[in-house]
Amino acid sequence: MDVKSLAVVGAGQMGAGIAQVAAQSGVQVFLIDLDAALVQKALQGISAQLQKAASKGKLTAENLEAAMARLHGTGSFADAAQADFAVEAVTENEGVKKKVFADLAKALRPDAILATNTSSIPITRIAASVSNPERVIGMHFMNPVPVMQLVEIIRGAQTSDETYATTRALAEKMGKTTVVSKDMPGFIVNRILIPMINEACFALQEGLGTAEDIDTAMKLGTNVPMGPLTLADFIGLDTCLSIAEVLHKGLGEDKYRPAPLLRQYVDAGWLGRKSKRGFHKY
Ligand SMILES: NC(=O)c1ccc[n+]([C@@H]2O[C@H](COP(=O)([O-])OP(=O)(O)OC[C@H]3O[C@@H](n4cnc5c(N)ncnc54)[C@H](O)[C@@H]3O)[C@@H](O)[C@H]2O)c1
Structure with missing residues (x-):
């Protein structure tokens, strides 16, 4: 058609x-x-x-x-x-x-x-x-x-x-x-992308670096157009959390559990660009 x-x-x-x-x-x-x-x-x-x-x-x-x-x-x-x-x-x-x-x-x-x-x-x-x-x-x-x-x-x-x-x-x-x-949770792109974003949230939660340092490290160190926390703000933190939950539940492995910090930001209404505040302010 x-x-x-x-x-x-x-x-x-x-x-x-x-x-x-x-x-x-x-x-x-x-x-x-x-x-x-x-x-x-x-x-x-x-x-x-x-x-x-x-x-x-x-x-x-x-x-x-x-x-x-x-x-x-x-x-x-x-x-x-x-x-x-x-x-x-x-x-x-x-x-x-x-x-x-x-x-x-x-x-x-x-x-x-x-x-x-x-x-x-x-x-x-x-x-x-x-x-x-x-x-x-x-x-x-x-x-x-x-x-x-x-x-x-x-x-x-x-x-x-x-x-x-x-x-x-x-x-x-x-x-x-x-x-x-294939019809599996997260398909190809988010099966790989969301665990990386989630890991960046754990890194921020543990104080591995500031949000700016984590983003700059990944942007300049892996040659991507934006760091993972900036990208999460762009996607919407509520959407990132929902996808992480689908991966966790659907694949049943602990390694996909959403970072508590990501959950807390969503609870606070800090959803990223669309709410003018996420890991960064807009
Ligand atoms: N944001 C991203 O980067 C991205 C990328 C690819 C796919 N997606 C997917 O696209 C979808 C939408 O994401 P978004 O970022 O545009 O979200 P969004 O929050 O910007 O928009 C969702 C819209 O859906 C409307 N809505 C909710 N319930 C409705 C209903 N029952 N009938 C009609 N409208 C309704 C809301 O009013 C809102 O305008 C999600 O499934 C998301 O996972 C998002």
């Missing part, structure tokens, strides 16, 4: 990025969140991003206008009933995601594909919330979506070949490179 219309559920940092890139690729997008104010905020953010790109000569005024015209904000799944494909990018919580999938399955056509942008939760478990799990798949974009090249595709136990082929074609239409991961 050539995807011409897309429902994006969750207008946070990931949902907004997915909506922006899809609209720029010629796809009609229905962006959905819990309330209209969140959707409007996301649409304003996308407009600002596109205007910035246009001012740098990376986008024509005509393409900017066309992309914005393809973006439709809504608070209701019913408005997206004709969408060919849905990507869910709500909070990293299994119960919340299962409810969204059950609602999407009721609202959309029976042949519409239902993808989740989950960072860690097994696709097979999310797929169990709908009656035809062969159309459910993991489509894991990286943050920030307009910049990052990768999409990890995860097939659940029952995902069909057609669902996989359509998902891969959509990712490529959006200019992304895909890899395939």
Whole structure:
């Protein structure tokens, strides 16, 4: 199926990025969140991003206008009933995601594909919330979506070949490179990345170095664009903790236990960039 219309559920940092890139690729997008104010905020953010790109000569005024015209904000799944494909990018919580999938399955056509942008939760478990799990798949974009090249595709136990082929074609239409991961907690990227971030939290907790020293050591010592604590702030500490919990529970090994300091920061509401304070202040 050539995807011409897309429902994006969750207008946070990931949902907004997915909506922006899809609209720029010629796809009609229905962006959905819990309330209209969140959707409007996301649409304003996308407009600002596109205007910035246009001012740098990376986008024509005509393409900017066309992309914005393809973006439709809504608070209701019913408005997206004709969408060919849905990507869910709500909070990293299994119960919340299962409810969204059950609602999407009721609202959309029976042949519409239902993808989740989950960072860690097994696709097979999310797929169990709908009656035809062969159309459910993991489509894991990286943050920030307009910049990052990768999409990890995860097939659940029952995902069909057609669902996989359509998902891969959509990712490529959006200019992304895909890899395939088995349906295991954290998939490839977060199975490796989150234990490193978690170890940096333990290092900070033990006073191995300051947050600045830990980040500078890893940035300059391993040639990555940002240190692990800065990256954790960028991802969102609540999201990092949720992924660490999924790894710990799903893989059952003590080495994946979340650092108490990470848990404490989340309890304090220090969620990183999105709350203006995490391991660093913004
Ligand atoms: N942040 C990252 O770096 C990153 C990277 C890849 C994947 N992800 C995954 O993407 C998903 C979203 O992450 P985010 O960073 O955009 O989070 P976020 O907190 O920025 O946004 C989540 C959005 O979901 C909305 N929401 C919650 N429940 C909803 C519901 N029932 N219906 C509609 N909207 C609902 C919230 O209002 C919020 O706007 C998570 O599954 C996360 O693991 C995040």
